[in-house]
Amino acid sequence: MAEPLITLESLRYEAGERTLIHDVSLRLDAGRRTVVLGPNGAGKSVLMRLMHGLIEPTAGRIVWNGGGARPPQAMVFQRPVMLRRSVLDNVSYALYLAGVPAAERRARAEAVLERVGLSPLAHRPARVLSGGEQQRVALARAWALRPRVLFLDEPTASLDPGASAEVERLIRVIADDGCSIVMVTHHLGQARRLADDIVFVDAGRITEHTPVADFFAAPRSEQAGHYLRGELSWT
Amino acid sequence: MSTITESFLTAGQLIAEADGKLLSIVGLSLQVSLTAVFLAACLGLPIGAAVAVGRFPGRKPLTVILNGMMGLPPVVIGLLVYLLLSRAGPLGPLGLLFTPTAMVIAQVVLITPIIAALSRQIVADAWRDYEEQLRSLGASTPRAALTLLVDTRFSLSTAVLAGLGRAVAEVGAVMIVGGNIDGVTRVMTTSIALETSKGDLPLALALGFILISIVLILNALAHALREWAARRHG
Numbered sequence: 001m002a003e004p005l006i007t008l009e010s011l012r013y014e015a016g017e018r019t020l021i022h023d024v025s026l027r028l029d030a031g032r033r034t035v036v037l038g039p040n041g042a043g044k045s046v047l048m049r050l051m052h053g054l055i056e057p058t059a060g061r062i063v064w065n066g067g068g069a070r071p072p073q074a075m076v077f078q079r080p081v082m083l084r085r086s087v088l089d090n091v092s093y094a095l096y097l098a099g100v101p102a103a104e105r106r107a108r109a110e111a112v113l114e115r116v117g118l119s120p121l122a123h124r125p126a127r128v129l130s131g132g133e134q135q136r137v138a139l140a141r142a143w144a145l146r147p148r149v150l151f152l153d154e155p156t157a158s159l160d161p162g163a164s165a166e167v168e169r170l171i172r173v174i175a176d177d178g179c180s181i182v183m184v185t186h187h188l189g190q191a192r193r194l195a196d197d198i199v200f201v202d203a204g205r206i207t208e209h210t211p212v213a214d215f216f217a218a219p220r221s222e223q224a225g226h227y228l229r230g231e232l233s234w235t
Numbered sequence: 236m237s238t239i240t241e242s243f244l245t246a247g248q249l250i251a252e253a254d255g256k257l258l259s260i261v262g263l264s265l266q267v268s269l270t271a272v273f274l275a276a277c278l279g280l281p282i283g284a285a286v287a288v289g290r291f292p293g294r295k296p297l298t299v300i301l302n303g304m305m306g307l308p309p310v311v312i313g314l315l316v317y318l319l320l321s322r323a324g325p326l327g328p329l330g331l332l333f334t335p336t337a338m339v340i341a342q343v344v345l346i347t348p349i350i351a352a353l354s355r356q357i358v359a360d361a362w363r364d365y366e367e368q369l370r371s372l373g374a375s376t377p378r379a380a381l382t383l384l385v386d387t388r389f390s391l392s393t394a395v396l397a398g399l400g401r402a403v404a405e406v407g408a409v410m411i412v413g414g415n416i417d418g419v420t421r422v423m424t425t426s427i428a429l430e431t432s433k434g435d436l437p438l439a440l441a442l443g444f445i446l447i448s449i450v451l452i453l454n455a456l457a458h459a460l461r462e463w464a465a466r467r468h469g
Contacts, residue, residue, distance in 0.1 A: 054367055074371065081368035084386045084468040093382075097372045127469030145372075 002029035004066045005149060005180050006051060011060035013046055020046045022204045023060065028197075030065075030148070033171075033181040035191040035212070038201035039227060044184045045153055047201060048075075051182065052151045072098070074142035075151040078158060080134040082126035087118060087137050090126045094141045112144040116170055132163025139170045143177070150174060152183040156190065168194060188228075192216060200224040238436070245437030246444060257438070261445055264422040267335050267409070268402040271342030272350075275402075276395050278343070279350030283394075284380040286351070287358035301355060304348035309341075313411030316341040320412065333414040338422070341408040346398035353394035358383045389464035396457045400450050 005028050013021040020043050028034050036044045049055045051062065052075050064070050074094075083090050091109035100108065113119050116136055121129065126137055135155060142150055152171065156164035164187075171194060175181050185191055191198065191212070198215040200208045200223065207221035219225045249257050286297055318324050320332040320340070331337045361383050369379045384391065406424035413420030415429060423442045430439040 049367075052371060054370055075367075077368060081365050082469075083382070084388075084464075094372050097374055097378070125468045128467075 002031070004028070005030040005032075005064070005071075007063040007066070008051070009061050009063065011047075011050060011062065012058045013043075013050055013055065014058045020204050021050065021057075024204075024206050026199065026206055026209060028180070028182065028199075030180055031178065032196045033175050033194055034183070034197045034199055035195035036182065036184045036199045036201060037186075037188075037191055037224070037227070042201040043204040044201050048151050048153060048182060048184055071148035072145055073149045073151065074145045074147040075153070076135070076138045076142050076155050078154040080131075080138035082129075082134050082137065084125065084127055086123050087126045087129070088113065088122040090137060091141045091144050095144055098145050108144055112140045115173075116140045116143070130163070132159050132166060135159060135163065135167055136170060139167065139174065143170075143174050143179075147179055149180040149182060152181065152185075154184055154186065156185070156187065164190070188216075200227070202227070242436040242440050246441035249437060249441040250444065254441075257441055257445075259418065260421055260423055260426050260442065263335065263420075264403060264424075264446075265449075267338045267422060268342060268399060271339045271346060271402050272395060272399045274339070274343045275347040275350050275398055279347045279394075279398070280354050280384055280391065281380075282347070282351040283354030283356075284358045284384050287355045288362055288376055288380040288383065290376070298355065301348055301352040305352045307345060307348065308407065309345055309405040310407030310411065312345045313341055313408035316344060316408065316412050332412065333416060333420060335413070335420060337412040338409045338420060341412045342402045342405070345405060345408055346402050349401055350394050350398045353397060354384075354387075354391050357387050357390045357394060361387050389461055389468070392460055393457045396453050400453055403449060404446065 008024055008026040010023045010025055011021055012023050038044050050057050088109050092105045095105045095108055113122050118136055118140060156167050195212040198210055198212055199206055202223040207223045219228055320326050320337050406428055409422055410425045415421050415425040423446050427439045427442050
């Protein structure tokens with residue numbers, strides 16, 4: 001039996017009058033790459049923000065590692081947020097917030113930029129880089145934190161195919177480094193390439209949690225079936 | 236017609252000769268206003284950032300009050316500071332009334348809300364984009380506020396310069412609390428008011444030119460800084 005990474009117990013999230021997440025229970029195992037699929041407005045991003053702790057659930061609870069401490073984690077957003085400073089300083093800033101001693105920060109930041117192939121850009125102002133480069137910096141910044149789990153919210157949605165491929169490659173490298181991945185995407189090809197498991201969300205509920213091959217061969221839930229047929233007719 | 240032409244010529248001459256009286260007035264003006272802006276920025280920037288980022292009760296009314304205070308009439312500020320510093324007032328024993336320090340105090344009161352309101356807007360706009368990322372990285376609210384102040388530094392310089400422009404150009408507050416004493420608390424704007432009423436138009440005009448030039452140069456600098464920053468830092 002695999003180690004549990006995160007367990008959601010009857011998680012509910014309400015915003016004003018509306019319930020965005022309806023008593024969701026889910027267990028993700030450590031070391032897996034999970035892709036969250038679902039139609040727009042289904043609550044995928046909200047679910048991920050609840051897991052990462054950016055928003056507090058209205059009810060229910062989140063258990064890490066079967067009852068342990070919250071592991072180090074990071075999140076990469078659709079639009080990378082770069083500070084008005086160099087690429088290297090953007091990474092160092094994240095390490096500073098994570099409490100990494102000053103003496104180690106620079107070396108760690110340089111090492112991670114080296115691994116993602118961004119060393120030549122280390123001293124460039126981060127905000128003047130291209131969208132693809134910025135997203136790679138965002139991945140490097142996340143990876144520098146040595147997360148046990150990395151959340152990604154449509155990380156390639158605003159990127160061209162070449163930049164998307166590079167981001168996918170980095171996600172795979174980070175996963176192979178022993179980091180669990182939880183990613184929201186609308187790109188089925190990407191889901192198929194990257195996922196071990198698919199979590200399908202519809203109208204604030206999880207309708208299925210299936211290994212990727214099974215999901216694309218024969219989704220178990222009616223909603224996912226509709227979604228796949230609808231999506232595939234466009235691709 | 237000839238009076239106006241003559242006045243312009245004499246004004247030009249005063250500036251060209253770097254007239255001693257003129258220089259001391261300009262110097263005091265800059266000294267008072269720059270000191271006031273420095274202090275107002277030390278107060279206003281953190282206040283603006285705190286209101287933009289903080290989550291405390293009364294934040295919305297505070298925003299409205301700050302924005303409203305941007306338009307405070309300088310004479311009323313002058314009057315209030317006058318009451319505060321006058322011999323019978325609570326700060327009377329300090330003996331600050333009719334000193335440059337009193338003028339600095341009045342200008343700090345005048346422009347702190349301007350800097351705070353403008354920087355609140357700038358920081359709040361940035362916070363909308365940065366909030367999730369900074370919180371994901373584990374930034375506390377004060378830390379996030381500081382990061383945003385640093386990250387929006389080029390836009391904030393505009394807010395500070397707006398404060399300086401307002402300080403150096405206002406007349407009501409410094410007139411009341413400074414008293415426009417020759418050689419002690421006489422600044423550009425109060426001199427212009429006085430010399431005009433006395434009929435000494437050349438000196439008033441010369442000071443007017445200098446004042447307008449200072450304001451224009453400040454705005455040109457702010458513009459250039461923003462352009463440069465946009466190219467360099469995005």
